[in-house]
Amino acid sequence: MQVIADLGGTPGKDCRGYCKFCYFRKVKPLTEALGCQHCPPNKVGCERCLEGVQEAGKPFQQPFTVLSEVQMALMMNPVRDANLKVNISGGGDVSCYPQLEELIASLYQWQLPIHLGYTSGKGIDDGDIASRFLNYGVNEVTYTIFSVDPALRKQWMLDPTPEESLKAAQLFAEGADLHAAAVIIPGVNDGQALVDTCNKLEEWGAKALMMMRFANSYDQGLILGNEPVIEGVVPHEPLEFEELVKEINSEYDMRVTGTPLGDPTIGAPFIIAKDEYEEFLGILPEVRGEATLLTSKIAAPFLKKIFDKIAPDNVNVVATKKDIACLMTKQDLEALDLDELKDAVILPGRAFIHILDAERILSSDGKQRLVGFGPDTLSVDGELSSGMSEEEVIEHELGSFIELIEAINFFGMRRL
Numbered sequence: 001m002q003v004i005a006d007l008g009g010t011p012g013k014d015c016r017g018y019c020k021f022c023y024f025r026k027v028k029p030l031t032e033a034l035g036c037q038h039c040p041p042n043k044v045g046c047e048r049c050l051e052g053v054q055e056a057g058k059p060f061q062q063p064f065t066v067l068s069e070v071q072m073a074l075m076m077n078p079v080r081d082a083n084l085k086v087n088i089s090g091g092g093d094v095s096c097y098p099q100l101e102e103l104i105a106s107l108y109q110w111q112l113p114i115h116l117g118y119t120s121g122k123g124i125d126d127g128d129i130a131s132r133f134l135n136y137g138v139n140e141v142t143y144t145i146f147s148v149d150p151a152l153r154k155q156w157m158l159d160p161t162p163e164e165s166l167k168a169a170q171l172f173a174e175g176a177d178l179h180a181a182a183v184i185i186p187g188v189n190d191g192q193a194l195v196d197t198c199n200k201l202e203e204w205g206a207k208a209l210m211m212m213r214f215a216n217s218y219d220q221g222l223i224l225g226n227e228p229v230i231e232g233v234v235p236h237e238p239l240e241f242e243e244l245v246k247e248i249n250s251e252y253d254m255r256v257t258g259t260p261l262g263d264p265t266i267g268a269p270f271i272i273a274k275d276e277y278e279e280f281l282g283i284l285p286e287v288r289g290e291a292t293l294l295t296s297k298i299a300a301p302f303l304k305k306i307f308d309k310i311a312p313d314n315v316n317v318v319a320t321k322k323d324i325a326c327l328m329t330k331q332d333l334e335a336l337d338l339d340e341l342k343d344a345v346i347l348p349g350r351a352f353i354h355i356l357d358a359e360r361i362l363s364s365d366g367k368q369r370l371v372g373f374g375p376d377t378l379s380v381d382g383e384l385s386s387g388m389s390e391e392e393v394i395e396h397e398l399g400s401f402i403e404l405i406e407a408i409n410f411f412g413m414r415r416l
Contacts, residue, residue, distance in 0.1 A: 009092020028225035035354025089117030096123030127167025173204035257382025269379035270302035287311035289412020349376035
């Protein structure tokens, strides 16, 4: 269990400037809400699909406010989990929070381990500060390393003191669980540069490396009018990227995962889609309804394999052009061949699509279709699975697929 210490902060403003590859660089303010299942029933737009998706409008909070929120969360959960820790995170860069050392020292009073959430280290001008953080109970750090080459960090991350940032990363790796992360840009920090980074991380004693595929187009997930982030860069194809993750994982002892694909150590995502885990499909409830599952290009083959085994006549899987299902929008629906859709359609739970838009678009051929949402996620990518066991991922997948089948049975039975 984690208690979040939310620092607030805005990308680009509270991080010493955008990294060149940042998802939020070039973001244009939304002129209309994207829509999602959390919007009011008859209105497109809510905090999640307006301010939330842009991570805008929330400055860094004062330490007193952050501490008060943490204290309140602890009071609401008086029975402490043995693995309880405080996760310091925010919309800006954690290391750029002006009162970070003061805050960490104050959190130390509760004698709880501290996780420094995603930080690039760009706010660290003196690497030795990492030793003080370790003395205050920081035992886990998620650190965007990008490269161990200071020149690459300076050029691509706009890191003003890359040598000190890397010194801090080394101290964190030696004294805590360092989960390094790197957005992989073809021709920049892959190839020998990636090997050099992995060699150094292993030498330092890093616990894990998460490789993140660079996104540079709408289909890859840039839904805020900011494509391309970098002109002329063609990111790895998903399966090509998965092979790179597997190759790096086979060469090192630290756990290597990738997002969106994959986790070679435990076989995530969609472990239960593998033939050797077919026995788990017997746990799932009977599929009694008929429906079409709309999903992403990456998830579609996994879902098709599962439902071809448990409900080949009841469920068909249709992939949109979007790589990530959570980032589907109504534009993805407008490009579909409606002849492929059954009378009931299930959307990903976190898709940025309002039910009104979905029903209008998916019934535009004159065939009135019933639309519903499935669970938020059906599996986990390398960003989450790196801290999970095979059993934990399987448990999550089974719970999610049970929820999905319940949605299929509810919406799909309504027309029988």
